[in-house]
Amino acid sequence: MARTDFSPPDQDGALHSLRSFDIWLRHGHVAFDDVDIFHNLDLHLPARSISCLLGPSGVGKSTLLRYLAGLVDGDVSGDIICSDNTPLSGRVAYMAQQDLLLPWRSVHENVVVGAILRGEKPDHDRARSLLEKVGLADAAHLRPAALSGGMRQRAALARTLMEDRPVVLMDEPFSALDPINRLKLQDLSARMLAGKTVLLVTHDPLEALRIGDHIHVLRGAPARLVETVVPSGTIPRDVGSVEVMQHHGALLRQLGADDADDAPEIHPPAPASANAEGHHG
Amino acid sequence: MDKQTANGPTTDRAPANPRQAQTSRSAAANTLSRTGRKKHTRKPVLPAWRVLRAVRPLIIILALLITWQAIVSITDAPPYMLPSPYEVALALIRQHAVLAMHARYTIAETVIGLFAGAILGVLTALPMAMFSPVRFWLMPVLLVSQAIPFFAIAPLLVLWLGFGLASKIAMAALIIYFPVTVAFFDGLSRTETGWLDLGRTMGASRWRMLKYVRLPAALPSFASGFRVATAVAPIGAIIGEWVGSSHGLGYLMLHANARVQIDMVFACLLILCAFSITQYFIVDRLLRRLLPWQPDSLARHD
Known part of the structure; x- marks a missing residue:
């Protein structure tokens, strides 16, 4: 299922390939204020591959990701099982839609913030090499306010990789970027994340088709998961290819693009000039 | 004052959240920020x-x-009702030794009171933000404390702490305690939730989270509270002096007023104004230098 049959070369000089493991979620359940977001949900994240999670907005994609990251408090239950029989918590790196860079720290200081927060000695050489790989070597000393949106998200990517965790959970990390920057960052991320087990939440079907090894669609209330077929070809796939475009159309339909009952506003509105008595129907 | 303290933290919240600040700023301001914001973020x-x-x-x-x-x-108007600027200037020059002596007391009271009140405020806000039982029991006490009219308890302070500096310092500290505490507590309790999430996945301890994330994130709010405090601290000192003292500009004003030396009253007022403005600008400059990442606070005051 993974992109390569053997461990790919490490992109950031860390020895994590031995630690790869599959993750299963069994009977996942999250409710807010007695409303089930999802229950009895099963999900499989194969080791060393990018799984994408698509779905209409508000369906609970982020909640599912945050649940796996251990960030949801309250009414939650379910089993998260790793194939190496070790708990998942503490082995996850998290990247959000906002870059979450601390504005008072320089880019370099932001990249090493994880070690600082754990009270460890930061590996500054590795931070420098990661910043170089994401193309921010010259901006390492700047504060985030001096960077563009794309640069900030690249810094966030470097910080995520700096954590050197086998699992990376990404919550719409590219959605705030313009299309060109988004494509570039997708390529960069797909390259840098090779060898890690990734769950990527996105609302963009093309993004999932471009860099996903597996694509899951979350739909309904309470939400259910459906795994869909993924186009062939190596990641990042060409968005212009016929196969990807066909998948795109199918995926859009699956996401409810032509569901009549989901879109009541399509029905023609009553004429404004009609009398009030004419509206009983 | 209540209104000021209520508004202070909310208006200064934007800088604590870089994303908000980023989106609210215009494109022009955005390119400007790229040139680096050290001391002067102004256009040429x-x-x-x-x-x-x-x-x-x-x-x-x-x-x-x-x-x-x-x-x-x-x-x-006769000079004993409203003296002319010239007469006040004369009083300033003639009595400069007396004025300087009394001004020293008032300035010392204000500055010490300012720092005492700010430290007290920080020491209240920190445990309140960290421990929910402290918050639960202290919040009502804090609100009740603000309901006490401090002007009315000034005589009590003089009774308890005497005619010297201590009662005036206490008065100034009490007056600024509330705005500083509320602003700092507000800043501490409104840390960007994304940062907290990130810290949690990184395995941050509570104390390191406070030291490296929540505390720096709350500094702009603290700064806005401290600015308000700087403006009101002299009032506390003067009230203390009015109620009972043997030194200070407040004492001198009462004394001169009773003897119809209105030019002297005006001279005291001028010195007080000059001191308040100078103190405010020093504090403002200092805070800006300490918080160089805080966007837009420069443009706000011009």
Whole structure:
């Protein structure tokens, strides 16, 4: 299922390939204020591959990701099982839609913030090499306010990789970027994340088709998961290819693009000039 | 004052959240920020504009003096009701030794009171933000404490702490305690949730999270509270002096007022104004230098 049959070369000089493991979620359940977001949900994240999670907005994609990251408090239950029989918590790196860079720290200081927060000695050489790989070597000393949106998200990517965790959970990390920057960052991320087990939440079907090894669609209330077929070809796939475009159309339909009952506003509105008595129907 | 403290933290929240600040800023301001925001985040201004800005305080002071003189001339007020600027200037020069001696007391009371109140506020806000039982029991006490009219308890402070510096310092500290505490607590409890999430996945301890994330994130809010405090601290000291003292500008004003030396009263007032403004600007400059990442606070005051 993974992109390569053997461990790919490490992109950031860390020895994590031995630690790869599959993750299963069994009977996942999250409710807010007695409303089930999802229950009895099963999900499989194969080791060393990018799984994408698509779905209409508000369906609970982020909640599912945050649940796996251990960030949801309250009414939650379910089993998260790793194939190496070790708990998942503490082995996850998290990247959000906002870059979450601390504005008072320089880019370099932001990249090493994880070690600082754990009270460890930061590996500054590795931070420098990661910043170089994401193309921010010259901006390492700047504060985030001096960077563009794309640069900030690249810094966030470097910080995520700096954590050197086998699992990376990404919550719409590219959605705030313009299309060109988004494509570039997708390529960069797909390259840098090779060898890690990734769950990527996105609302963009093309993004999932471009860099996903597996694509899951979350739909309904309470939400259910459906795994869909993924186009062939190596990641990042060409968005212009016929196969990807066909998948795109199918995926859009699956996401409810032509569901009549989901879109009541399509029905023609009553004429404004009609009398009030004419509206009983 | 209540209104000020309620508004202070909310208006200063934007800088604590870089994303909000980013989106609210215009494209022009955005490119500007790229040039690096050290001390001056202003656009390069025209020389004429710069000259105008430099002489602006002089023009304002001159205009106020002219207005003052005009009122004196038109109403023909006697010097024991409203002295002219010239008479006040004479009093300033003639009595400068006395004035300086008393001003020293007031300034010392204000500055010590300011720092005492700020430290007290920080020491209250920190445990309140960290421990929910402390918050649960202390919040009502804090609100009740603000319901006490401090002007009314000034005589008590003098009774308890004597005629010396201590009662005035206590008065100034009490007056600024609330705005500082509320602003800092507000800043501490409104840390960007994304940062907290990130810290959690990184395995941050509670204390390191406070030290490296929540505390720095709350500093802009603290700064806004401290600015308010700087402006009101002299009031506390003066009230303390009015109620009972043997030194200080407040004491001197009462004394001169009773002896109908109104020029002397005005001289005290002028010194107080000059001190308050100077103190505010020093604090403002200092805070800006300490919080260089805080966007837009420069443009706000001009």
